[in-house]
Amino acid sequence: TVGLGNRLSSTLWDNDSGLRAANYYDEQVINYDGNLEQRDLCDLIVSDSKPGWDHIKTLLFEGRAIIIPSNGKLKYLLDTDRLPGMLYSFPNNILEDTLQLETGNTEKPINTIRAEFPDRENDYKVVPCKITTDDIGSDPERPENISLTSVVRKSEASRILHSRLEE
Numbered sequence: 001t002v003g004l005g006n007r008l009s010s011t012l013w014d015n016d017s018g019l020r021a022a023n024y025y026d027e028q029v030i031n032y033d034g035n036l037e038q039r040d041l042c043d044l045i046v047s048d049s050k051p052g053w054d055h056i057k058t059l060l061f062e063g064r065a066i067i068i069p070s071n072g073k074l075k076y077l078l079d080t081d082r083l084p085g086m087l088y089s090f091p092n093n094i095l096e097d098t099l100q101l102e103t104g105n106t107e108k109p110i111n112t113i114r115a116e117f118p119d120r121e122n123d124y125k126v127v128p129c130k131i132t133t134d135d136i137g138s139d140p141e142r143p144e145n146i147s148l149t150s151v152v153r154k155s156e157a158s159r160i161l162h163s164r165l166e167e
Contacts, residue, residue, distance in 0.1 A: 004052040014073040021065065021076045031155035039159075044150040045118060062150050062160065111136050112143040113161045120152035129154060131161045 025040035040063060046055065060066055064079040111133045118124040132141070146164070151157045 004056070008074075012072075012074050014070065014075040017076045021063075021078050024078055024080065025063070029159075031153075032158050033155070037153070037155060040156060041153060042150045043118075043120065043152040045124060059150055062148055064160075064163070108139075108142055110142045110144045110165070111139060112141040113146065113165050114143050115146045115148055115157055115161055117148040117151045117154075117157045119154065121154075124152065129157050129161065131158065131165060133165060 025038070025042075027039045028036045029039045031037045042059065042063070044055075044059065056067070066077050066079075067074050068077060069075070112130060114128065114130045116126050116128050119127045144164070146161075148157055148160065151160060
């Protein structure tokens with residue numbers, strides 16, 4: 001009855017795709033400490049005023065997903081490893097030698113990703129985190145900066161940053 005709920009009927013939602021996504025996000029994965037944890041824990045604090053779709057786009061980016069219209073419904077699609085043909089949200093799944101990109105930019109690719117996220121272990125204070133490629137050596141940092149709003153665990157932020165750096 002509030003926000004986007006008054007504009008989008010629940011009958012528009014493809015429940016099967018939502019259930020598949022929920023099962024994927026609930027899977028147990030090994031974190032950076034070697035312990036098992038839930039893959040994705042969405043814990044969003046909405047503390048700023050912006051259009052509802054902007055919040056949704058942020059959540060889709062952080063969840064590596066997209067919503068598309070399909071057969072009169074809104075379908076939630078995940079970008080998971082080794083899912084051929086899923087090129088919507090991240091280019092991780094482009095099959096080798098099937099797509100070529102040429103640009104005039106001769107700069108080297110990013111080798112560092114810096115992010116900030118509201119850390120649950122620190123009362124949701126926004127904290128920084130950073131990863132670099134293994135082969136950075138003495139190269140200067142070529143960073144990309146991102147902000148994560150629904151990620152509240154360092155381990156999950158780390159997974160997202162590693163995935164982003166591998167693109």
